[in-house]
Amino acid sequence: MKLCFKVVQDWIVSEVDQSVLALDCPPQYKEVNPQDVVVWVDPLDGTSEYTQGLLDHVTVLIGIAVQGRAVAGVIHQPYYGYKTAPDTLGRTIWGLVGSGIGGIQAQTPPKGELILTTTRSHNTALVVEALEALKPSKIVRVGGAGHKALLVIEGLCHAYVFASNGCKKWDTCGPEAVLEAAGGVFTDLHGNHYSYGKDVAYPDAQGIFATAKGVDHAELLKKIPQALKDAFPY
Numbered sequence: 001m002k003l004c005f006k007v008v009q010d011w012i013v014s015e016v017d018q019s020v021l022a023l024d025c026p027p028q029y030k031e032v033n034p035q036d037v038v039v040w041v042d043p044l045d046g047t048s049e050y051t052q053g054l055l056d057h058v059t060v061l062i063g064i065a066v067q068g069r070a071v072a073g074v075i076h077q078p079y080y081g082y083k084t085a086p087d088t089l090g091r092t093i094w095g096l097v098g099s100g101i102g103g104i105q106a107q108t109p110p111k112g113e114l115i116l117t118t119t120r121s122h123n124t125a126l127v128v129e130a131l132e133a134l135k136p137s138k139i140v141r142v143g144g145a146g147h148k149a150l151l152v153i154e155g156l157c158h159a160y161v162f163a164s165n166g167c168k169k170w171d172t173c174g175p176e177a178v179l180e181a182a183g184g185v186f187t188d189l190h191g192n193h194y195s196y197g198k199d200v201a202y203p204d205a206q207g208i209f210a211t212a213k214g215v216d217h218a219e220l221l222k223k224i225p226q227a228l229k230d231a232f233p234y
């Protein structure tokens with residue numbers, strides 16, 4: 001059977017960030033068995049915010065897992081700058097654990113503060129309880145797992161905390177890989193990494209606890225009461 005595709009010319013992007021091609025691939029990923037690779041795609045993260053016109057909350061997420069671990073990802077923000085710089089709309093951030101990130105500079109968040117980011121549309125009593133336990137100086141409520149990961153990578157927030165089982169593997173595989181490639185740590189509320197293998201259940205059933213480069217993830221996680229962590233059993 002012969003398949004024919006006609007690609008609309010406008011869809012072809014020829015000016016892309018080439019820096020990824022200059023990177024040396026970490027040795028452990030130079031030869032991987034294709035059967036160990038799973039790709040998780042979220043074509044529109046931040047759906048609720050998209051419907052409300054909050055376009056900069058929207059991202060397109062691609063995460064690549066090898067033997068269950070999130071190792072590479074892309075967070076594309078198609079409407080980035082739509083209010084301030086519509087002529088250069090959008091940006092693409094990528095990361096490969098062990099090599100680094102491209103598209104933005106990873107930053108360490110300010111010392112002496114604790115700025116947390118979390119959901120604006122899926123709030124629950126447990127979500128609030130976890131945030132309050134950390135005694136933040138500020139809470140930034142925005143849409144999308146990808147968008148929140150970017151705030152942490154850029155050092156605008158110290159941590160992304162979500163005591164809920166609402167996110168799915170396609171929401172977090174890409175963000176986890178990019179944040180960890182940027183020097184951060186992305187785990188569940190127990191401090192463990194999710195598995196992104198082909199047979200895993202879709203929900204991130206143990207919540208999200210992700211910290212920026214330069215933040216002591218283990219120390220911050222200790223402030224979450226054990227009873228709250230126990231509400232998200234394996």
Ligand SMILES: Nc1ncnc2c1ncn2[C@@H]1O[C@H](COP(=O)(O)O)[C@@H](OP(=O)(O)O)[C@H]1O
Pocket residue numbers: 042044045046047048118119120121122142143144145164165166167168171
């Ligand atoms: N309680 C819940 N029920 C359904 N989806 C949830 C959810 N909590 C989080 N999510 C999903 O996780 C992503 C991040 O959520 P939030 O923006 O609230 O932080 C969103 O992905 P989508 O926008 O791709 O659906 C959202 O739908």
Ligand SMILES: [Mg+2]
Pocket residue numbers: 042044045046145170171
């Ligand atoms: Mg999503």
